[in-house]
Amino acid sequence: MNIKLTELDHRKGEPLSFQVTLDAVDLKNRHHEIRSLTPVEVEGDAVKLGNLYYVKGDMKADIDFICARCLNPFTQHASIPFSETFALADDPVLEDDEDSDIHPLEGDQIELDTLLQEDFLLAMPTFPLCEEDCKGLCPTCGVNRNDSPCTCSNERIDPRLAGLADLFKDNK
Structure with a gap:
């Protein structure tokens, strides 16, 4: 135009x-x-x-x-x-x-x-x-989290710090 x-x-x-x-x-x-x-x-x-x-x-x-x-x-x-x-x-x-x-x-x-x-x-x-x-898809099981809840644990731990997580488990 x-x-x-x-x-x-x-x-x-x-x-x-x-x-x-x-x-x-x-x-x-x-x-x-x-x-x-x-x-x-x-x-x-x-x-x-x-x-x-x-x-x-x-x-x-x-x-x-x-x-x-x-x-x-x-x-x-x-x-x-x-x-x-x-x-x-x-x-x-x-x-x-x-x-x-x-x-x-x-x-x-x-x-x-x-x-x-x-x-x-x-x-x-x-x-x-x-x-x-929008909640998106679960990276572990692939379910659409808008339609149904997901029980997957998607907690990411840096492998370099994984030893610290074990240290805190012993104190409980």
């Missing part, structure tokens, strides 16, 4: 609404934790205020993951806000602050697809969890 700068210039501060759908297949292929997802619906506004161009909005999709702890599949509804600021490449505001979040514009259009895909992928979890307090 491209937004023409001249169209924003003529609006004189009035926002320009837009809607676009991002390619779900491309996004799925770029993130290894996404199993499948619905098309990403994007709604937003673009406006020119002063010398800067602002684009903000929201992305929505249903995403299928596998839980990193219990390995159960689950679907998460994502609503991801985004906000980007642009300035012409020769604008002094870009020279003043090298670490700013203002994107330089080359040409007469704002190209949004790449930035929106990047914002979407950065919002995806590295280790998706079905629930925040």
Whole structure:
């Protein structure tokens, strides 16, 4: 999706609404934790205020993951806000602050697809969890501890300190 700068210039501060759908297949292929997802619906506004161009909005999709702890599949509804600021490449505001979040514009259009895909992928979890307090699988017997309790003793003792454990057993 491209937004023409001249169209924003003529609006004189009035926002320009837009809607676009991002390619779900491309996004799925770029993130290894996404199993499948619905098309990403994007709604937003673009406006020119002063010398800067602002684009903000929201992305929505249903995403299928596998839980990193219990390995159960689950679907998460994502609503991801985004906000980007642009300035012409020769604008002094870009020279003043090298670490700013203002994107330089080359040409007469704002190209949004790449930035929106990047914002979407950065919002995806590295280790998706079905629930925040997911207990995961028992490392000894493999039972899903969310479904049933496990009686395994998963106490790990450093082998270098195992002799100390025997010392404390003699005192009891």
